[in-house]
Amino acid sequence: MRPVLWLAxxxxxxxxxxxxxxxxxxxxxxxxxxxxxxEELHGVKxxxxxxxxxxxxxxxxxxxxxxxxxxTRSVLDRWPGRAKLRQRLDTLLDIGSLGVPTPRGGxxxxxxxxxxxxxxxxxxxxxxxxKDTVLLDPNPLSxxxxxxxxxYYPSRDGKYIAYGLSGSxxxxxxxxxxxxxxxxxxxxxxxxxxxCSVAWLPDSSGFYYTRYPAPGSVPKGEENxxxxxxxxxxxxDPATDRKVFGEGRPAxxxxxxTLSPNGRWLVTEQHQGWAKTEVYFADTTAEKLTFVPLVEKxxxxxxxxxxxxxxxxxxxxxxxxxxxxxxxxxKPARDQWRExxxxxxxxxxAFTRIGETFVTVSMVKASSRLRLLDKSAKVVKEVPLPxxxxxxxxxxxxxxxxxxxxxxxxxxxxxxxxxxxxxxxxKLWDRVQADIPFDQYKVEQVTYKSKDGTPVTMFIAAxxxxxxxxxxxxxxxxxxxxxxxxxxAFSASRFALLERGGVLAVANLRGGGEYGEExxxxxxxxxxxxxxxxxxxxxxxxxxxxxxxxxxLAIQGGSNGxxxxxxxxxxxxxxxxxxxxxVPLLDMVRYHRFLIAKLWIPEYGSADDPEQFKYIxxxxxxxxxxxxxxxxxxxxxxxxxDTRVDPLHARRFAAKMQAATAxxxxxxxxxxxxxxxxxxxxxxxSKSLDELTDIYGFIFEQVGIEVx
Numbered sequence: 001m002r003p004v005l006w007l008a009x010x011x012x013x014x015x016x017x018x019x020x021x022x023x024x025x026x027x028x029x030x031x032x033x034x035x036x037x038x039e040e041l042h043g044v045k046x047x048x049x050x051x052x053x054x055x056x057x058x059x060x061x062x063x064x065x066x067x068x069x070x071x072t073r074s075v076l077d078r079w080p081g082r083a084k085l086r087q088r089l090d091t092l093l094d095i096g097s098l099g100v101p102t103p104r105g106g107x108x109x110x111x112x113x114x115x116x117x118x119x120x121x122x123x124x125x126x127x128x129x130x131k132d133t134v135l136l137d138p139n140p141l142s143x144x145x146x147x148x149x150x151x152y153y154p155s156r157d158g159k160y161i162a163y164g165l166s167g168s169x170x171x172x173x174x175x176x177x178x179x180x181x182x183x184x185x186x187x188x189x190x191x192x193x194x195x196c197s198v199a200w201l202p203d204s205s206g207f208y209y210t211r212y213p214a215p216g217s218v219p220k221g222e223e224n225x226x227x228x229x230x231x232x233x234x235x236x237d238p239a240t241d242r243k244v245f246g247e248g249r250p251a252x253x254x255x256x257x258t259l260s261p262n263g264r265w266l267v268t269e270q271h272q273g274w275a276k277t278e279v280y281f282a283d284t285t286a287e288k289l290t291f292v293p294l295v296e297k298x299x300x301x302x303x304x305x306x307x308x309x310x311x312x313x314x315x316x317x318x319x320x321x322x323x324x325x326x327x328x329x330x331k332p333a334r335d336q337w338r339e340x341x342x343x344x345x346x347x348x349x350a351f352t353r354i355g356e357t358f359v360t361v362s363m364v365k366a367s368s369r370l371r372l373l374d375k376s377a378k379v380v381k382e383v384p385l386p387x388x389x390x391x392x393x394x395x396x397x398x399x400x401x402x403x404x405x406x407x408x409x410x411x412x413x414x415x416x417x418x419x420x421x422x423x424x425x426x427k428l429w430d431r432v433q434a435d436i437p438f439d440q441y442k443v444e445q446v447t448y449k450s451k452d453g454t455p456v457t458m459f460i461a462a463x464x465x466x467x468x469x470x471x472x473x474x475x476x477x478x479x480x481x482x483x484x485x486x487x488x489a490f491s492a493s494r495f496a497l498l499e500r501g502g503v504l505a506v507a508n509l510r511g512g513g514e515y516g517e518e519x520x521x522x523x524x525x526x527x528x529x530x531x532x533x534x535x536x537x538x539x540x541x542x543x544x545x546x547x548x549x550x551x552x553l554a555i556q557g558g559s560n561g562x563x564x565x566x567x568x569x570x571x572x573x574x575x576x577x578x579x580x581x582x583v584p585l586l587d588m589v590r591y592h593r594f595l596i597a598k599l600w601i602p603e604y605g606s607a608d609d610p611e612q613f614k615y616i617x618x619x620x621x622x623x624x625x626x627x628x629x630x631x632x633x634x635x636x637x638x639x640x641x642d643t644r645v646d647p648l649h650a651r652r653f654a655a656k657m658q659a660a661t662a663x664x665x666x667x668x669x670x671x672x673x674x675x676x677x678x679x680x681x682x683x684x685x686s687k688s689l690d691e692l693t694d695i696y697g698f699i700f701e702q703v704g705i706e707v708x
Contacts, residue, residue: 025664027075030067032655033060042610044617046589049659053651056640065651065673072635072670072694079697081707086693088496088707093685093692095434095492098414100393100406101125105158107180108404109135110395110416111149118145118684122152122163124180128402128418128429135183136163148682153198153207154180156261160234162198162207168641169678171195175209177234190238192223194643199259199266206233208244208257208266224596224643225251229268245280245291252598259284260306261398265329267294267304267311273602274483275520277302281311281329294332301483301517307353307398312340314351319343321516324351324377340377347516349485354396354403357421361391365445365457366487366514370405372424381424387412388443390487404429409488410461410504411438436495440464443488448541450510451533454522457514458507458538459488460547466501473502473703474548476539480509480531481560482603483520493692500705503547507538509564525605526615532567539568539575551577554699558582559645559679566621566653569631576632577667578702580695583638583679586649588620589613594646622653627660633667635698637691639677647673670698 037051055061076082097120099111106127111120122136141147150173152163158180164173175190175198192212199208208231215223228246232238245268246255254271264285270278276299280291295302300317311327324341341351346362346369353359358373368391370383385391389409396403403419413432419425443461450456466472475497479486486506494504508514511523511531523531539555542548555576557565562584569579589607591597605612617623636654638647654671661669672694677687700707 027071027658027665027668029658029669030064030071032064032659034659041589041607042613044613046623048652050652050655053655054646054648056647056651061651065671068651068654068671069673072672075668075670076694076697079701081700082693082697084707085496085697085700086689089493089692089696090689092492092495093689095413095436096120096432098406098416098430098432100395100416101404101429102154102395103397103400103402103404104154104156107154107158108395109152109154109158109161111152113685116685118686119148119682122149122161133183135161135180136178138165141165142167144676145684145686146676146682148684150194150682151196153200155200155204155207156202157204159204160186160200162196162200162209164193164196166194166682168676169639169680169682170641170643171678171681172643186234188232188234188236188238190232190241197256199257201259202261202263204234206231208232208259210255210257211241222251225598227253227255229255229257244282244289252601253278254599258304258306260308262308264309265306265311266291267306269303273599275299275301275517275524275602279304279313281332283329292332294327294329305352312351312353313337314348316517320518321346322348324348341373347513349391350394352394352396353398354421355399355401357403359394359396359403361394363485363487363514366459366485366508368407368487372419372421383419383426386415388445388488390489392489408490410443410459410490410494411441413490413492432490434492436492436499441498446541446545448537450530450537452530454510454530454534456508456510456534456537458505458541461494461498461504461506463498463501466503468546470543470546470549471552472548473497473500473552473700473705474505474542474554475502475699476505476507476535476542476553476555477561478507478509478535478538478555478557478564479559479561480507480511480523480534480564482511483513483517484560485513487514493696496692496696497699497705500700500707502703502705503542505538505542505547507535509534509538511560524603525612528604528615529619531564532571532619535564535568536572536575539572543575550575552703554578554580554703556580556582556695556699558584560585562586562645562649563588563621567619567624569634570621570624570626571619573629573631578699579632579634580699581634581636581650581653583642583645583647584621584636584649584653585645586620586653587622588616589623591649594648595643597645622649622656625653625656625660628662629660630663631657631661631667631669633663633698633702634669635672635695636670637672637674637694639674639679641676641678644679667702 034049037048096113101108101110108125113120119138123132124135147167150164154161166173173193175193177186177188197210230241232241258267267281278296279294282291302315305312313325323343325337350361362369367388372381392406408414413434415431416429418429565581566586607613636650638650657669
């Protein structure tokens with residue numbers, strides 16, 4: 001823009017008219033300083049023009065961010081349908097959320113959000129059909145609703161509940177203990193308990209838990225790692241808590257902790273990425289607490305259900321779709337393990353034992369199955385489910401006679417069902433209420449072929465009367481990583497699209513867990529390009545089958561899905577009209593240097609390794625932006641309090657895209673950095689409403705959906 005603006009100062013009427021035309025052609029983006037940093041990595045010269053935008057605390061970067069936010073507001077706020085859209089989304093967000101209850105001693109603990117509440121409230125119900133009492137309401141704890149309940153663990157007898165609170169979406173939990181009968185907190189307060197794992201003693205006198213180092217106690221940056229296991233006795237100073245496991249372990253281990261119901265066996269799973277787990281256990285009745293290996297140095301996943309003097313181990317070792325072993329902790333050698341549930345053609349997502357009943361959750365073509373088995377692991381009942389959908393959590397006591405499970409689908413809000421394990425009868429316990437005519441919508445599952453011929457499945461939801469005319473506004477969503485499965489899930493806000501005749505497509509890309517560990521491994525490390533190819537093929541399928549065309553196709557993804565958005569945009573920009581890229585990873589050469597990203601090296605690899613650098617550089621979105629390319633419109637979002645993915649990715653990528661794109665003002669590159677918000681967890685309803693209005697307003701304007 002600078003040369004054109006200089007020409008306009010000459011005073012010629014003709015030159016002024018040229019200036020106005022060009023300014024209308026291309027957005028007047030905020031000025032971004034170019035300050036190249038040149039480095040050589042493994043013999044390859046890399047030039048980074050926007051390295052200075054990494055420092056989010058710099059006054060210069062903050063000023064630049066404010067200007068970018070203001071520019072984004074000037075574009076998004078002018079869309080004429082914005083006010084009506086916001087009003088509709090506000091109503092849709094009144095459809096709340098419902099957690100699966102955790103039963104303890106005749107009490108049922110669960111979370112629920114209703115109406116205008118910013119955050120879910122923790123409730124306790126006395127008796128299965130009894131009265132609810134508010135145990136913890138985080139909404140009054142902050143004026144803007146940004147303090148959230150991160151997690152909670154009731155004691156075995158239901159006397160106490162350990163819970164975590166954090167603010168502004170940063171997820172850096174502080175652990176508190178509340179007495180259930182009085183609703184009052186004990187003096188016990190423990191900092192640095194992000195995503196805490198808690199295992200209560202049977203007598204509720206204390207618990208084992210995971211904790212991070214306090215900032216300042218370790219070199220800067222290391223407070224994001226070295227998560228270790230401690231023991232806390234109620235009423236004592238947490239500063240004196242004894243570390244029981246973790247010293248000398250790899251800093252990037254992610255431990256969880258479980259204690260057998262009888263209190264004897266203490267088990268820790270040490271997760272090393274999303275494809276490897278080591279397991280250790282200790283006998284708490286021994287004179288000294290000594291952990292011995294159950295599994296180590298095996299590249300596979302293992303998770304353990306502990307039932308007094310028996311371990312039930314679900315693993316994909318030698319079985320990509322998982323199998324289950326029974327293990328006597330007194331005879332832990334691998335050749336003593338007894339297989340009780342072999343691998344099948346379904347993906348075994350979860351396994352537990354409740355009294356004398358085994359419960360399995362499996363996945364068939366990315367939708368759930370729930371079964372009850374007897375103590376010999378023979379199926380006695382397949383629990384009927386309402387529709388094609390997803391099991392979303394199990395709630396039970398180890399020796400109980402009941403099971404509660406969550407279920408949801410694209411057109412079924414979050415619901416909780418109760419099963420009497422004695423009669424095996426199930427009934428609806430509670431459901432989120434929604435004033436949406438779900439019978440007016442249809443969901444189908446299609447299969448298409450990726451670039452290499454691999455079959456990939458995709459869910460497609462739309463109104464019953466929507467026809468394939470090749471121009472229907474369509475939103476394609478994807479993730480494809482970390483063994484996470486995209487199964488049918490309810491999202492009230494998506495009906496803003498669906499009720500206006502739009503199409504929603506959700507693809508089950510390689511890198512996810514929909515088809516077992518082989519599917520996951522086919523989209524990680526050196527095979528990450530498969531994920532992008534699968535998504536591109538999904539878009540091509542939607543166009544080929546006349547669901548939509550490139551001018552009416554929007555795509556969306558966040559976090560690892562944000563990386564997906566960046567990669568497919570830089571690889572196939574002509575295929576999409578609009579891209580929503582949320583809390584993204586985009587510079588894959590430097591990603592592992594920031595926040596907790598070293599944890600993701602097993603999934604992506606590291607550019608420090610010369611061989612991994614080669615394939616990372618090929619797809620790293622930041623390094624594959626090409627000047628003079630007509631890119632689709634992009635809305636790139638991030639958040640200042642994000643403690644997972646640093647917003648530096650969004651800042652630098654937006655700057656590079658704005659400089660490079662040859663598209664005009666009708667396809668802008670927009671950046672939005674939210675304050676007092678994080679990666680997504682704990683986001684209050686008010687901020688969700690702002691964000692969703694931006695996202696759907698951006699999409700609707702680009703793909704031609706009017707809101708009147």
